[in-house]
Amino acid sequence: MAVYTRLGAEEMASIVDSFDVGTLVSAKGIAEGVSNSNWLIETQDTGGTLRRFILTIYESRTEVADLPFFLGLLDHLAARACPVPRTMHDRSGATHRLHNGKALALIEYLPGISVSEPTPGQARAVGAALAQIHLAAVDFPATRANSLAPADWAQLLRDCGQDGLATIHSELGPLVERELALVAERWPDDLPRGVIHADLFPDNVLMLGERVTGLIDFYFACTDLLAYDVAVTHSAWCFGGDGVRFHAELSAALLDGYESVRPLSPEERSALPLLARGAALRFLSTRAYDWLNTPADALVTPKDPMAFARRLEFYADPANAWVFAA
Amino acid sequence: MAVYTRLGAEEMASIVDSFDVGTLVSAKGIAEGVSNSNWLIETQDTGGTLRRFILTIYESRTEVADLPFFLGLLDHLAARACPVPRTMHDRSGATHRLHNGKALALIEYLPGISVSEPTPGQARAVGAALAQIHLAAVDFPATRANSLAPADWAQLLRDCGQDGLATIHSELGPLVERELALVAERWPDDLPRGVIHADLFPDNVLMLGERVTGLIDFYFACTDLLAYDVAVTHSAWCFGGDGVRFHAELSAALLDGYESVRPLSPEERSALPLLARGAALRFLSTRAYDWLNTPADALVTPKDPMAFARRLEFYADPANAWVFAA
Numbered sequence: 001m002a003v004y005t006r007l008g009a010e011e012m013a014s015i016v017d018s019f020d021v022g023t024l025v026s027a028k029g030i031a032e033g034v035s036n037s038n039w040l041i042e043t044q045d046t047g048g049t050l051r052r053f054i055l056t057i058y059e060s061r062t063e064v065a066d067l068p069f070f071l072g073l074l075d076h077l078a079a080r081a082c083p084v085p086r087t088m089h090d091r092s093g094a095t096h097r098l099h100n101g102k103a104l105a106l107i108e109y110l111p112g113i114s115v116s117e118p119t120p121g122q123a124r125a126v127g128a129a130l131a132q133i134h135l136a137a138v139d140f141p142a143t144r145a146n147s148l149a150p151a152d153w154a155q156l157l158r159d160c161g162q163d164g165l166a167t168i169h170s171e172l173g174p175l176v177e178r179e180l181a182l183v184a185e186r187w188p189d190d191l192p193r194g195v196i197h198a199d200l201f202p203d204n205v206l207m208l209g210e211r212v213t214g215l216i217d218f219y220f221a222c223t224d225l226l227a228y229d230v231a232v233t234h235s236a237w238c239f240g241g242d243g244v245r246f247h248a249e250l251s252a253a254l255l256d257g258y259e260s261v262r263p264l265s266p267e268e269r270s271a272l273p274l275l276a277r278g279a280a281l282r283f284l285s286t287r288a289y290d291w292l293n294t295p296a297d298a299l300v301t302p303k304d305p306m307a308f309a310r311r312l313e314f315y316a317d318p319a320n321a322w323v324f325a326a
Numbered sequence: 327m328a329v330y331t332r333l334g335a336e337e338m339a340s341i342v343d344s345f346d347v348g349t350l351v352s353a354k355g356i357a358e359g360v361s362n363s364n365w366l367i368e369t370q371d372t373g374g375t376l377r378r379f380i381l382t383i384y385e386s387r388t389e390v391a392d393l394p395f396f397l398g399l400l401d402h403l404a405a406r407a408c409p410v411p412r413t414m415h416d417r418s419g420a421t422h423r424l425h426n427g428k429a430l431a432l433i434e435y436l437p438g439i440s441v442s443e444p445t446p447g448q449a450r451a452v453g454a455a456l457a458q459i460h461l462a463a464v465d466f467p468a469t470r471a472n473s474l475a476p477a478d479w480a481q482l483l484r485d486c487g488q489d490g491l492a493t494i495h496s497e498l499g500p501l502v503e504r505e506l507a508l509v510a511e512r513w514p515d516d517l518p519r520g521v522i523h524a525d526l527f528p529d530n531v532l533m534l535g536e537r538v539t540g541l542i543d544f545y546f547a548c549t550d551l552l553a554y555d556v557a558v559t560h561s562a563w564c565f566g567g568d569g570v571r572f573h574a575e576l577s578a579a580l581l582d583g584y585e586s587v588r589p590l591s592p593e594e595r596s597a598l599p600l601l602a603r604g605a606a607l608r609f610l611s612t613r614a615y616d617w618l619n620t621p622a623d624a625l626v627t628p629k630d631p632m633a634f635a636r637r638l639e640f641y642a643d644p645a646n647a648w649v650f651a652a
Contacts, residue, residue: 008442025437025534028366029357040354040366042437111351111368116334208351 005037005057005102012055015099016043019090019106021051035060036219040109052109053088057102063219064103069144070218071095071105073137073195078108080136083129083212085110112206112213120253121210123237127257129212130200130233134226135262137195146198146222150187150278153285154180164292168305176284179312183278188225188271196229197221201236227268230258231275235283235311243310251323272324273315280312331363331383331428338381341425342369345416345432347377361386362545366435378435379414383428389545390429395470396544397421397431399463399521404434406462409455409538411436438532438539446579447536449563453583455538456526456559460552461588463521472524472548476513476604479611480506490618494631502610505638509604514551514597522555523547527562553594556584557601561609561637569636577649598650599641606638 007015009027016024022043030038037057044050058064071087072095078086085108087095096105115122157165157176165173197204199220206214238251258264264272287305294302314320333341335353342350348369356364363383370376384390397413398421404412411434413421422431441448483491483502491498523530525546532540564577584590590598613631620628640646 009439010441010443012439024439026532027439028354030366031355031357040356113335113338113350113353115336117336206352 019088021088054107054109057104066144067096067103069142070221072142073140073218073221076140077133077136082133082136084215110206110214112208114203115207118237118250120249122207123250124253124257125210125212126205127254128261129215131258131261134194140195143223146224148282150183153281156285156289160288160292168288168291172309179277179281186274191225191227191268191271193223194226195221196224198232200233227271228275231272231279234276235279239311243307246314269326273321276315277312280308280315284308284312345414347414380433380435383430392470393422393429395468396547398468399466399544399547402466403459403462408459408462410541436532436540438534440529441533444563444576446575448533449576450579450583451536451538452531453580454587455541457584457587460520466521469549472550474608476509479607482611482615486614486618494614494617498635505603505607512600517551517553517594517597520552521547522550524558526559553597554601557598557605560602561605565637569633572640595652599647602641603638606634606641610634610638
């Protein structure tokens with residue numbers, strides 16, 4: 001939660017004027033996003049109509065090279081009636097601009113709130129929305145490699161060191177070693193691939209009741225196994241109490257919702273237990289790394305890696321194989 | 327800039343439901359306010375009308391005792407057509423509620439942006455709006471002592487210590503000593519008193535072009551000399567480059583705007599140079615204290631006290647006496 005870039009009102013008005021969206025009437029820095037600065041802005045056109053947008057300034061260089069993929073994807077999905085925000089194009093038709101050396105984009109504001117205690121109806125709707133973007137992106141022409149693939153988790157966890165992992169929890173090192181070896185040996189490469197969101201936590205879904213009004217924050221989107229995205233979303237939605245409590249009814253509803261739009265093949269279905277262990281490892285790896293490497297004076301509080309170690313143990317337990325059974 | 331309290335969506339919806347303002351459709355934590363948590367929220371009523379509010383959770387105990395004053399004042403001023411946000415009352419008629427031991431209030435959202443490089447037309451409008459609240463609050467029944475009066479500046483600066491002040495700037499100690507003595511000796515007590523905002527920086531004024539759409543953040547409001555509020559606002563609006571550059575045209579416009587609504591008496595006018603030195607000391611005292619006492623890992627970056635030391639020197643220089651001449 002942070003706004004890293006300071007923008008004067010006059011500067012903000014001039015940025016907004018480079019898009020053909022009316023005159024700036026309000027701008028509030030919003031406490032969302034870990035690595036970017038975001039403002040909720042409001043404009044008024046000559047007819048008096050008020051419109052709202054999210055203005056994002058990208059603080060990290062690495063993301064900028066991928067902006068054509070991320071922003072082009074939003075346009076592609078929005079044009080196919082998926083619940084994602086559209087990217088506003090500037091007066092020259094560009095999806096993003098440079099301002100003082102940083103890239104910025106103006107993105108449609110969508111109503112909705114991020115649930116923290118989802119109901120089965122909400123999990124079902126999220127599953128269906130995930131399948132919807134998987135299908136709608138089939139003809140999206142660009143690709144982007146997953147920068148957090150199994151080899152990257154292994155590297156991040158090696159960088160933590162056995163000592164580092166032990167400071168988080170005494171049993172974390174052996175767990176990680178066993179699971180990384182398993183994933184390296186058995187990770188599938190013959191399942192259907194396409195564009196995946198790769199980070200569809202409740203924070204990244206806007207809802208009104210049981211309706212998904214917006215899937216947001218596509219900054220991890222990439223080309224990878226579609227069923228892995230199902231596993232990521234499952235690990236993000238089906239556990240309460242920081243990974244301690246598995247919610248069977250959310251799990252069933254999420255998978256059912258997904259299959260109501262895109263049925264999983266038998267091969268995808270049988271790969272889900274392994275993909276879910278991978279998903280848990282993926283979040284465990286970045287959280288453990290951040291936990292050990294975030295300076296004490298950072299604006300962002302690191303998230304507890306153990307929440308995903310517990311999910312990993314859950315998915316690895318043969319007694320829980322029924323969760324993904326067809 | 328911070329959101330200190332984490333609120334789940336369901337919790338937020340339940341809070342909003344305790345006010346009769348429709349159903350929650352959006353909530354974004356906003357990166358404003360130094361000591362409180364704020365969200366920009368949107369609701370929809372049964373007729374489909376969208377309404378927006380600022381939800382504030384008060385993190386500091388001291389402010390809670392003063393909420394009836396602060397929130398009652400907003401209602402009083404809004405009822406007299408001053409550009410201030412109204413306080414929403416809950417279903418039981420209360421201006422604020424307790425939630426998990428913290429007070430919260432729901433306040434009207436107002437359009438407008440905070441200028442960072444004001445024009446004379448904008449300074450004039452702010453002067454007029456300040457005079458407008460001074461007049462409209464004449465019959466406001468409550469009072470609140472100024473918790474940052476001259477004796478408090480002296481205490482804060484004593485707490486900094488001569489050594490502390492010297493680490494900020496080698497000449498700060500002697501300057502402060504001389505000015506505190508002068509203020510203690512000559513501070514007036516026979517000028518018109520009333521409710522003052524006491525912190526009317528550009529950040530606390532929302533504008534659309536040259537129109538003031540909102541005076542906000544009344545959490546320093548108190549009962550004190552009206553002309554002191556003019557001096558505070560003067561010190562906050564008429565200097566660029568962190569206190570180095572005085573803008574004579576902003577100064578003239580601000581005073582002219584104020585007097586277009588409430589003419590200053592000859593006694594107030596002649597007290598302004600001293601009151602302005604006091605205003606500069608007031609902000610110097612809190613900034614110097616925060617500069618020396620903010621932990622390195624704090625979420626809030628302390629503001630440079632020297633910006634107000636330079637203003638203090640400007641106001642103390644007899645060569646600048648013309649600034650406040652009638």
